[in-house]
Amino acid sequence: MKRKFLQKIGVAMISGVMVVSALAGCGNNTAKESTTAAQSSGESTSAQAQGESKTDGPDYSGVKLVYWSNWEATEPQGIVIAEAVKAYEKETGVEIEVEFKGRKGIKEGLIPALDAKQQVDFFDGQGNKSNYGDRIISLEDLVKASDYESRSNPTMMKLFRSYNEGVLKEIPYQFKANAYFYNKKLFKEAGIEKVPTNWDEFLAACQKLKDAGITPITTDDAYVPQAFGMHLGRLVGSEGLKETINNNEWDRPEVLQTANDLAELASKGYFSELVASNVFPTGQNTEFATGKVAMYAVGTYVVNEVKNITGPDFEWGFFAYPEVNNGINGSEAMMIGGQSFAITSVCKNKEAAFGFIEKMTRGEYDEKLAKESISLPADSQNHSWPEQLADVKPYFDNCTEIMGGAESNPEITPALKENLIKLYSGKITGTEFVENMKKAAGK
Template sequence: MKKSKLLGIFCLSLSFFMAVTACNKSSGGASSGSGTTVELVYWSNWNNTESQGRVMRDAIKEFEQQNPGVKISIVNNGRENRKVVLPALEAGQQVDLMDQNIDFAIRTWKDYLLNMDDYYTRTFPSTGGKALGEALLPMYVDLTRSKDANGSLYGIPYQPNVWGVMYNKDHFAKAGITKAPETWAEFLDVCAKLKAAGFIPITTDDAYADIWFGFHLCRYKGSDWVDGLVNGRNSWNDPQVLQAAKDFEELAAKGYMPSTVSANIWPAGQQEIALGEVTMYLNGSWLPNEVMATAGPDFPWGMFAYPEVPGGADDKGATVVGSQIMCVNKNTKYPDEAMAFAAFISTGKYDQLLSAQTYGIPMDQSNQWPKQLEDAKGIFEGFTKRYPASTTIRNNADKNSLIKEEFVKLIGGKVSAARFIEAMK
């Protein structure tokens, strides 16, 4: 009888322990669990003077307050993270968390990254009762999966971005334009109305000019075909490639760009739009933040998807999308705590703060978008296909140098479309 009673108590205790363990696993909270201090090291892609860097410092402070057994040391490497993280991982140095843009991070650090498939099914204090994977923007969960051949998840995306044509809504209104263009013909009509109203329709600079041509070519031929073009598998004699060049020849001939556009050195183009000197500029959704000091918070930002072209391979739903991504070292001693912090900054309060303080898109579906990027929602809703970062026009560095050099001559009216094509052969 005594033995049976003891066995019953043991089984009851074991059941309780298993239930608590299961509960802790499903909730994804951070706790050292043993009374000892968990010390995490985070190598950050942000400088400590950047808005993102300041938000990260505040997030760490609050996370530590909420989780007394956890301490996080941040190393603000800034963009040098691209160079220094991999050697540190290879040397076995303690780097528990690290971030970079999604394409670079998973491609370069993949062998050292924690598989997060299970963690995406867990709830965290910042996910509002949802599983992590359900709290994030679905297209970015899909993008993260696409980086692995088996569809596994090796990071938590945050600070998403999307490319489109940024524009000044006040200029559109004064020119009598009531609808953003969806086709190249409509785009030309918009340019004509803007010029008639006294505005310079569109600009670019050396940092993004070739990407403008890349978008246009991808509309005609598709991203993979353009990769073949710059890498010698497809021909510059293709009629649609010549037509793409002629489209820009027409923009130059009609005076739809500044007379100095071929000499614009970044950030000249984005400053022209921020100062109200030009109406449109092809760029990423980070532009309002980059020019905030010039444009101010009340600048009337609009954004539309790059227009479709006649007989093109891709519709306006194809565009460049990207994000930063927070990764965890698979060799960390504290994967649960590291994951809890990664979720903490990509959902809930700190995702909202990142959005508000950087005028960026929130990753958490329940968070509010900044007014400067309201139009970007339409691009997300119409998204059909992803172009690689900067489009495939940059997939051959040697060829790209020539494309940049000759394309600025084309948009500056210094060479014809035919001469541009000849220079590319």
């Protein structure tokens, strides 16, 4: 059921109501939840309904937009969006009805709603909306007219154009980057003065940590493929990684090298002894976030997910996946991505919808979103990145090649996870890993 989103959200909610963002997993179906206590009173959110005068800016008086969000109303992202809606309504006279659907609500309900010609003017959610086809429109003209790209990360814009055959149909925001997060305090205790940039340095860092009585690496079943994908991507490149996974090319020599390199980490005791049984978020929450393990290969969203465990004194560090022997790329090739906005083909006021998207991804609200959800800003002119992610910025800014993940072939992912867990826990060798994957793929 549609509900109007109210403006009765105070600034106190920003600091008083914070729920961990679950970028890595599925959210709840929040279509049944009220967005705010004020919403249940049935009051209007528009500036006109509250008797407020419109400030300078485009005049969208009389225009009503319906916006579906994949966030919860009580998540940091939802709270900032609510504040931005209020400001945009006041500036333009537009009325925006927000429906916080959650991850599940967007995934299961949006396409049926659009096919039924239900009014949903724009929405946000996980990047790569190629499955929406002509249900979403090209944003090229709107982007050009507003000079939007002058403050955009060019690599990200290239990535999001690639999702729709070179046509920009999504505006990326709340960026993420994947590589190794590490505990700077533990690195200092082990006498590690600089982050490793290549595989030999990585092995040396692991040994120093072990010698200091510190477990070097942990992972969870949800993130088991991350290090494998980045390692293999260093050897075969971004396109080679996709081809290997999607075509089940497990007999490639680079796969064996990757498996052998990771098996060496296990044989030397660099993985946590619990890695074989860690079910997400066990390794993340009880080992890495509590300071028992030094490194964790994951995305930048992890900081927000564990902030209630780590507290303010955790010393966050980040480094790109190391260069590997016989590799063909370095830190310029990374796993990066983000959420995105799209405007639907049923939207009759696309300029008004794009105006709000621009407000959310530029200036004040882009910076506020990054701060409150501890994420990467979309506006290249926003230089005040969250302190916990400061180490990410130079790598992200210098990224020119985007590597995909190792989970692009869902049919083989379960077997990949199962055998990587065995590899990381020392139960199988690199050669056995390759043979097991070939069998799983029917080869």
